[in-house]
Amino acid sequence: MDKTHLVDEITGHRRMRRNRKADWTRRLVQENRLTVDDLIWPIFIVPGTGIVDPIAAMPGVNRMSVDKAVEAVREAADLGIPAIATFPDIEMELRDETGSNSLVANNLINQATAAFKKAVPNIGIITDVALDPFTSHGHDGILRDGVIVNDETVDQIVRAAVMQADAGADIIAPSEMMDGRIGAIRRGLDAAGHQDVGIMSYATKFSSGFYGPYREAINTSGLLKGDKNSYYISPANGTEAVRDAALDVEEGADMLMVKPGIAYLDICWRIKEAFGLPVFAYQVSGEYTQIKAAAMNGWIDGERVMMETLLCFKRAGCDGILSYFAVEAAKKLAKNG
Ligand code: PBG
Numbered sequence: 288m289d290k291t292h293l294v295d296e297i298t299g300h301r302r303m304r305r306n307r308k309a310d311w312t313r314r315l316v317q318e319n320r321l322t323v324d325d326l327i328w329p330i331f332i333v334p335g336t337g338i339v340d341p342i343a344a345m346p347g348v349n350r351m352s353v354d355k356a357v358e359a360v361r362e363a364a365d366l367g368i369p370a371i372a373t374f375p376d377i378e379m380e381l382r383d384e385t386g387s388n389s390l391v392a393n394n395l396i397n398q399a400t401a402a403f404k405k406a407v408p409n410i411g412i413i414t415d416v417a418l419d420p421f422t423s424h425g426h427d428g429i430l431r432d433g434v435i436v437n438d439e440t441v442d443q444i445v446r447a448a449v450m451q452a453d454a455g456a457d458i459i460a461p462s463e464m465m466d467g468r469i470g471a472i473r474r475g476l477d478a479a480g481h482q483d484v485g486i487m488s489y490a491t492k493f494s495s496g497f498y499g500p501y502r503e504a505i506n507t508s509g510l511l512k513g514d515k516n517s518y519y520i521s522p523a524n525g526t527e528a529v530r531d532a533a534l535d536v537e538e539g540a541d542m543l544m545v546k547p548g549i550a551y552l553d554i555c556w557r558i559k560e561a562f563g564l565p566v567f568a569y570q571v572s573g574e575y576t577q578i579k580a581a582a583m584n585g586w587i588d589g590e591r592v593m594m595e596t597l598l599c600f601k602r603a604g605c606d607g608i609l610s611y612f613a614v615e616a617a618k619k620l621a622k623n624g
Contacts, residue, residue: 497573
């Protein structure tokens with residue numbers, strides 16, 4: 288070629304586009320892949336039977352009674368989804384200052400666990416021990432004189448964790464960010480003979496506006512007094528988050544979680560690099576809703592953005608993702624695979 292272009296002097300022989308030129312080269316050099324094994328499906332449980340109740344702020348997501356949830360969980364297992372995470376929306380009459388219903392052995396969440404274990408034994412069950420679904424004030428812990436009291440809350444969630452394990456939970460996922468909870472839960476589980484029950488710590492849970500639709504889903508938004516800034520991490524703080532995760536690792540966490548997801552990919556990367564433990568991101572309700580709402584308006588290609596965000600978690604070092612898209616994404620992966 289005799290014609291010299293201006294760009295030649297800059298690129299020389301370096302041409303990134305050679306590896307991008309065809310579908311086969313792109314497949315060869317692809318660094319990260321999303322598979323169904325990466326997906327954890329969070330679901331909402333309500334009392335009663337035969338209920339599939341759409342959540343307005345989360346188009347496509349329903350609150351389900353245990354019988355209906357069993358069917359949905361079976362479908363998830365058939366798609367190859369490894370695990371679910373369950374959240375209860377209990378009757379208002381059962382919510383009180385201390386979240387005492389969390390200590391009722393056959394409460395809604397434990398009923399659901401037992402039913403899933405029996406009907407769909409091959410799917411993992413992850414349960415949360417935060418008190419917010421059970422308290423009349425919507426906080427994750429016990430509220431005394433305007434303060435969420437740490438140590439008393441930890442005592443209670445340890446007892447709740449043991450009951451959840453008794454009901455068949457495979458992994459306890461404490462999301463309430465109290466200090467010392469991981470070690471306390473580990474000791475409590477071990478003392479009760481639950482050595483095989485794991486702990487996925489919501490190690491870095493940020494005080495985030497992205498939780499809005501979830502609070503509608505479990506009906507805590509109208510209850511919540513104040514904010515959760517005295518126990519969740521500030522979105523401004525990355526080093527503090529890594530330190531918080533370090534304590535959970537020391538105390539015996541088996542897996543770490545970052546929540547929310549997409550706005551916190553730097554944290555995913557940092558804690559994966561720092562500890563090498565399995566790291567999961569929670570693509571939370573507000574993230575789901577943003578994508579759904581924009582897609583419903585025809586402003587973005589929802590399916591494409593769903594798959595893109597899930598893949599980006601993998602690139603950021605995550606071993607898996609909790610996502611309300613899990614079933615939709617699993618179906619798409621099955622179709623393409
Ligand atoms: C509270 C809890 C939250 C979520 C799950 N458990 C946050 C909150 O309400 O403060 C959020 C999940 C989501 O937004 O999808 N323990």
